[in-house]
Amino acid sequence: MPLLHVENLTRSFGSTRALAGAHLLIKPGEIVALMGANGAGKSTLVKILSGVLEADGGTMRLDDRPFTPRTPSEAAKAGIATVHQSTDIVGAAGLTVADALLLHRFAERSTPFFVSRRSIRREAKAMLDAIGFSLALDRDFGDLSAADRQLVAIARALANRADLLILDEPTASLSGDETRRLFDILLRLRAEGLAILYISHRTADLEAIADRAVVMRGGRVVGSFKRPIDFPSAIETMIGRRLDAARPDARLATGPAVFEMRNAQLVPASDPFDLLLREGEVVAVTGVLGAGKSRLLSAIFGVARLAGGEMLLGGRPHRPKSPADAIAAGVAMAAEDRHRSSLMPPAWPGNSLAATISLPHLAKWYRNGFLFGGRERREASDAIARLGIKTAGPLASIWTLSGGNQQKAVIARWEAEPSRLLLLDEPFQGVDVGARRDIIEAIRARTDRATLIATSDPEEAHEVADRILTIDRHTLRPVATDAVSSAIQGTYA
CATH class of the missing domain: 3.40.50.300 (P-loop containing nucleotide triphosphate hydrolases)
Structure with a gap:
């Protein structure tokens, strides 16, 4: 019997259909790789499973019971734990590892007003021991490596005895040794019966640990490949065309x-x-x-x-x-973390595709302080056509674009001059x-x-x-x- 059964799931954002009848089956003790181009619907599917978004239609069953989480807290209580690519929300410099592990508990109403340092360390150690992790509890979270931050995120996610762990690009910032360490832990958790949905663009990751790869395109699941996974065929299915040299x-x-x-x-x-x-x-x-x-x-x-x-x-x-x-x-530069270095925050003015491209050129394009949008829109329209940016138009928010299309916009910024x-x-x-x-x-x-x-x-x-x-x-x-x-x-x- 599958642990998770998703059938005919749909979700739209205005005129854009992010999910168009997606289906997914995951069994206990199985690592399923979720593959798909940016904009294929992976993120939307994960957000619905995690309770961040609600589906427009379709059904989900978890452990053979109806599953319709309306918040991340509901999804976590039902048994789904999600670890996102960025670990910035897991903790911050100045907090200890123990603090970061219990950060979510501090916001709960049942938490006493006064909490002793000893009780924090005791509960944090119990969380790590339960899943076999070893981390220095008094170490500053800001001093941790990317791999150890991932372990803190996973430990916190599994604290509620999750049945399904969702990992989004967990090795994006890890070295080879750190990646192998993470894989050893995931394989052990799988052997203990945990189901894992693993999202990554790195085929070497998937080849190392995935039991099965599910491919999404256009908001639907269009292929499934069992181990040993035929990655050339999976990638051709993912992009909808032959993969040439x-x-x-x-x-x-x-x-x-x-x-x-x-x-x-x-x-x-x-x-x-x-x-x-x-x-x-x-x-x-x-x-x-x-x-x-x-x-x-x-x-x-x-x-x-x-x-x-x-x-x-x-x-x-x-x-x-x-x-x-x-x-x-x-000299022009696109830094490693595009979200921090290249994109305006979602709530700020100037977060459109056109404004993202024009940002470093404002003094040159708009002399004497007068801002006219014609140059911005022309450059953005040219970038959309030249780089194949999938967007509703030059004035669409950069945050509505998938990761690959955001990166194209960052490249287009430095192509404009x-x-x-x-x-x-x-x-x-x-x-x-x-x-x-x-x-x-x-x-x-x-x-x-x-x-x-x-x-x-x-x-x-x-x-x-x-x-x-x-x-x-x-x-x-x-x-x-x-x-x-x-x-x-x-x-x-």
Whole structure:
């Protein structure tokens, strides 16, 4: 008997139909991978299961009983625990691990007004012991690694004896060792009878732990694949077209030098290195988390300072004191966390697709303080057509777009004005295969600049770059493109 039975589920947002008769079966002690392009309906389905949204139609049964949660609290009490990709809502710097584990309890009416530190530690330890986790209870949550934050989130989610655990991109910010540690825990929980719905764009994750893959497209489930999962077929089902060889032919850059680093040191103890980027080439820097990829891009963009050496842009010294200096010099950057660095909050003015693209160009596009929307809308309309952004129009809120389409909008922002050097930090994080191909085509179509991409995924580096460098202990090293996967102790085992 299935633990969860979803049948003919529908949900619309105005004229947009997010779910068009979705169905899903999950058995106890089973890990089911949920695959689908951005906008396929995965997030809407998960939000309905989690009690964040209500369905327009269809039925859900949990443990053979009607299941219609109206709030996340109702879903949790019924036995569904959800861990989202971002762990920011799990805790904050200044809270201990024990505090973060019991944070949800503090808001309950039944919680006493005065709670002792000893009782907090005792209850938090009991939560961890119940599922076999080991974390230092007095450690500051702000000092935890991404993997340990995930463990806190999972432990808190399972505190109510959940029957189904939903994980949304849990390894997006994890290193290879952290990913393997998480997988060991998930496989143990599965053996104990827990059902897991696992959402990820990383096929290596799914191949490692999934018993079955369910594919969504257009708000429906369009395919199911048992282990061993035929991922090429699953991806073709997901995007609705054949998956051709994705690797572009590497180009030998012969254009003028755009950017140089000479005898550069990212941190005082690191070995110095040189870097040369030429016009028209796409260079990927890849390595494990903490190796220095983001630090490298931050130094070029004026967020961090070099510990030693020099940088040249167009043959002239490049010493940006701020991102504004870097932008003025012709350097553009899309940071790793697009939600924090590139998108206006949902409740703020200027959260439309058009305004998202125009934000860093306001002083140039609107002189003397006069704001006219014509340029914004033209640039947004061009980006929609060129990048295949799925949206209701230029004035639609950026927060109504799927993750892949949000990332396309961020890329479009820096396509709207000429630049010498484009920096992209983890540009494919949380982006499905179809959107990734569109973004890669847009990146490689521009031959009037150099592009430097930081990615922790060797497969992504191999797919997008003309040339690949590895980074280890904040030092760059070249590597042959066809050998990059074996050269990096990266995300996948």
